[in-house]
Amino acid sequence: MPSDVLERFLKYVTIHTTSKEDEETIPSTKRQFDLANLLVQELKELGIVDATVSDECYVIATLPSNLTPEITKIVPVVCFFAHMDTSPEEAGDNIKPQNVNNYQGGDIQLPGNLDLVISPKETPALLKFVGSDIITSDGTTLLGGDDKAGVAAIMAALTKLKADPKLKHGTIKIVFTPDEEVGRGVDGLDVDSLMADFGYTIDGDEMGVLESETFNAAGGDIQITGFNCHPGYAKGKMINAIRILADIIQNFPIDESPETTEKKKGYYHPYESSASVNEAKLKFIIRDFDFEQLKQKIRNVEEFTNHIQQKYPSSHINLTIKESYKNMKYKIDEVPEVMMNAEEAIKRTGIPVIKKAIRGGTDGAHLSYRGLPTPNIFSGAMNFHSKKEFVPVIALEKSVETIINLVQIYVERASE
Structure with missing residues (x-):
């Protein structure tokens, strides 16, 4: 029984x-x-x-x-x-x-x-x-x-x-x-x-x-605004949000991702995206057991997002990060x-x-x-x-x- x-x-x-x-x-x-x-x-x-x-x-x-x-x-x-x-x-x-x-x-x-x-x-x-x-x-x-x-x-x-x-x-x-x-x-x-x-x-x-x-935890969103036009006449005009999103994702270090970390090592995790030429969106989370290291990871995302914004000055990249729990x-x-x-x-x-x-x-x-x-x-x-x-x-x-x-x-x- x-x-x-x-x-x-x-x-x-x-x-x-x-x-x-x-x-x-x-x-x-x-x-x-x-x-x-x-x-x-x-x-x-x-x-x-x-x-x-x-x-x-x-x-x-x-x-x-x-x-x-x-x-x-x-x-x-x-x-x-x-x-x-x-x-x-x-x-x-x-x-x-x-x-x-x-x-x-x-x-x-x-x-x-x-x-x-x-x-x-x-x-x-x-x-x-x-x-x-x-x-x-x-x-x-x-x-x-x-x-x-x-x-x-x-x-x-x-x-x-x-x-x-x-x-x-x-x-x-x-x-x-x-x-x-x-x-x-x-x-x-x-x-x-x-x-x-x-x-x-x-x-x-x-x-x-x-x-x-x-973990100490934070989560964020990145929204990218591009510009679409006829691809045959796009030189100097098109701003492809998909390519910008790809550049951003490459900056999340693979050796600090969920699939490469264990025990007490923190990570970055881009987990959801959608993209077209006109607009792209990315959701991500950041985790670290050390609060100072979490803040450093947040600064790293801010810095490489700002760098990519400068690389594509005609686009608009909006980054939002919020702490979730400690x-x-x-x-x-x-x-x-x-x-x-x-x-x-x-x-x-x-x-x-x-x-x-x-x-x-x-x-x-x-x-x-x-x-x-x-x-x-x-x-x-x-x-x-x-x-x-x-x-x-x-x-x-x-x-x-x-x-x-x-x-x-x-x-x-x-x-x-």
Whole structure:
């Protein structure tokens, strides 16, 4: 019989919640309310009576402390976050989860796409889960483990905490967010109203992962205005925005791109373009773990864009760059207990802690700079944003254990 967390996960991934880029409203897609409304219903069925969903699709709820009033006052309020949306980079509707029972090693063939396999050669961590059940998609869509594994883990942990009064905990806040995948996960959230001391996103990948460091991030747009005319009579007249765009792209260093960097090396990433003779557009992002290096990368883009403008004086090149988020490590390091307690919670599950930096964004970065230090704990899902996404069932279960351990550790350490 499937565990509670697995049952929840298999149910949640079948609900289409893909978010959408470049939308002004929150949520970017109304379909995210389908999961939000279900979660509110389930929370109320657990007896969490204050569960609500806002007009902007934030599910917020409180599990009251089961301690005496005196002890409750000294135990920090902890808030757990997970996001409901899935990435728009792959199809997220009509998901058909597959259960690979008792994985025995080797490649996993995806039945809906015979050209795709999940291979230990690409993902060596897969071999850690020999003997475990593994959930995949059928290969025609992503799975949605990012972050419905986190949603399921939080819901399953709440169920256990509510059912067993021996599991002592302080006040726990729960927030399920929309639009994390398009960079707006907490834009519409009133963080102060949560009245929480510490937060944790359950949005990491491999079992045992604990993350307190992200990139510093910026994003930009370049718009080029050219001039078209008859190509037979274009000498001295035509300004070809396509050629100008090609010159600009060549200035983004290939040895500092996503496909050539790893670990803690930053990058430039031109990721979307459109072009005609009259007009060309480019979108790009810049990432670096060191804030001063991020600023230098921004200056580099400004300098080579200005140089190309001088090379093509009759064109008009408009560059816009905005900072997106900062490395949350600077804020989390100010409160060491937020990481110490999470490390201990993972260790108590019997698995090793894997501390690493996030080569991507997280709601925790925004939350940390809004006064709520928020590291990232594993959900167990791997190969995010991909048809090769998978979730080992044991990793899901260990995520639930970690959450339960964590709230008990806060009680223990407040009482010391």
